[in-house]
Amino acid sequence: MSYQTINPLTDEVIKTYDNHDDAYVEKAIAKGHALYKKWRNDPVESRAAALNKVADVMEAQTDELAKVLTLEMGKRFLEAQGEVAICVSIARYYAKNAAEFLKPEPIESSIGPAQTISRPTGVLMTVEPWNFPYYQIMRVFAPNFMVGNPMLLKHASYTPMAAGAFEKVVSEAGLPDGAFTNLYVDYDQVNHIIADDRVQGVALTGSERAGQLIAAEAGKSMKQSSLELGGSDPFIVLEDADLSEIKKIIGGARLYNAGQVCTSSKRFIVTENNYDAVLDMLKTAFAEAKIGDPMDATTTLAPLSTSNAKQNLTKQVKLAVEAGATLAYGSVEQNLPAAQFEPVILTNITKENPAFYQEFFGPVGQVYKVKDEEEAIALANDSHYGLSGVVFGGSADHAAEVASQLETGAVFVNSFGGTLPELPFGGVKNSGYGRELGRFGIETFVNKETIVTKHEPIDLNDAFGGFV
Structure with missing residues (x-):
């Protein structure tokens, strides 16, 4: 596996990175494990100031960090600045709330005082994608840093510069050696890391296939895992929906980050009376998108992450049309340079069409006509994925x-x-399992240890219901 920084606007190779060897990986695991043993007896609050410092460093370097994303995976500079900002807010959120989330929980017990305490589990291996290079890291790093779980990262081969930039932020914030280590490794090395007894969990955001492989490796070693594997999210427009509100956001719902968002709206499911109007809105939004240099503030649609991504998406569109889908907007042939992609709208997609169950990871919208909300719900749920969704209706209730x-x-x-x-x-479904962010996001890799205190001898017949 080759790690390279390639400008998707021009296809220019900026830098090629050497992979880390097994000796480097061993040192990274050893440092993380040593830090885990130290951290496991430290109070959660002791790490809050350090995580806030990470937020401070990121915030101070917003433009520098954003430029890395724009250069390396083509994200619009304004969107890249926004990604840094959400990372800062995630770090501050967990620095503020982790102690409350992880405080001991009393349990009513018939045999004496009991409580559950939250303990770290150990070193984590994380495998992250290229579409939100900092955000995907921070979603896992911030809560687990507060828990006391050191983190190893294998980032996408397309975004090694962003991975290194995040590691540099952590270092400049003064975090202890081993708290976060970026690794340029291949999947054979990842499998060996997961199997290592000192590594106690693995988190992945990526493709369905990658999730299957990582989950299988985690299962072999009885390691906890959390997977986020994409989606084909529905955008339902009910009969009484306020179309003026939909008009304001429909373009961004599909084109943000060049459509390379797991939770972006990919299937627009519209009742008959609103179908033509919504389809026209989407066409207008796509037509008004300005394709160009992601550093240019007037650009509203940046290139895809790589020319390879463009080729794959173009092939998906072509196969969908060959299988009977109507090309309602755009072209099957993509003649823009490098990774730039002209938006496409597909309609009349039947269940027999391979496109019906696929995720289109780029600026391709599918629009479906339904007779009523019951059909809309059934169509929305007829998917291998279940990540997110949108419902517009006149009555919010x-x-x-x-x-x-x-x-x-x-x-x-x-x-x-x-x-x-x-x-x-x-x-849910093929979108994966586990939760990140919020209170649930900090509990994924926590050992909920039950402590029962009894000052008098226990009658085992009572304790075990007479089975002893």
């Missing part, structure tokens, strides 16, 4: 009732979903 029937990890009513530190993030 009724739209929320519809939202509650969707098989997904989160639903946003009358708004397009974003990310906030306090909102749990994760999915």
Whole structure:
């Protein structure tokens, strides 16, 4: 596996990185494990100031860090600045709230005082993707740093500069050696790391196939795991929806980050009377998108992350059209240079079409016509994925009732979903399992240890219900 920084606007190779050898990996695991043994007896509060310092360093270096994302994976500079900002807020959120989340919980017990205490589990291995290079790291790093779990990172081969930049932030913030280590390694090395007894958990955000492989390796070694594997998120427009509100956000719901967002709206499911209007809105939003240099503030649609991503997405569109889908906007042939991609809208997609169950990771929108909300719910749930969704309706209460029937990890009513530190993030079905962010996000790799205190001898017949 070769780690390279390639500018997706021009396809220029900026830098090639040497992989870390097994000796370097061993030292990283050993440092992390030594730090875990020290941290496991330290109070959670003792790490809050250090995590706030990480936030301070990131905030002070916002523009520098954002430029790395723009150069390396093509993210619009304004969006890259926003990614740094959400990382800062996640770090501050856990620095402020972790002690409360992890405080001992008393339990009523018939045999004496009892409580659960939250303990770190050990070194974690994380495998992260290229679409939000800092945010994906911070979602795992911030809560687990507060817990006391040191972190090893294998980032995407497309974003080695961003991985190194995050490690540099941690170092400049003065965190102890071993708290966070970036590794340029291949998947064979990842498997060996997961199998190491000193490593006690693995978190992955990535493709469905990558998730299957990592989950299998974690299972072999009986390691805890958390997976976020993408989605084909529905955007439901009910009969009484306020179309003027939809018009404001429909373009961004699909085109933010060049459509390379697991939780972006990919399937627009619209009742018959609103179908033409919503389709026209999406066409207009796509037509108004300005494709160009992501450093240019007037650009609204940046290139895809790599030319390879462009080739794969172009092939998906071509196969969908060959299988009978209607090309309602855009072109099958993509003639823009490097990784730039002209938006596409597909309609009339049947269940027999391979596109029906696929995730299109880029600026491709699918629009479906349904007769009523029951059909909309059924269509939304007829998916291998279940990460997020949107429901628009005139009555927020009724739209929320519809939202509650969707098989997904989160639903946003009358708004397009974003990310906030306090909102749990994760999915069901092939979108993975486990949660990041919020209170749940700090509990994934925590040992909930039960402590029972009894000052008098216990009658085992009473304790075990007469089975002894």
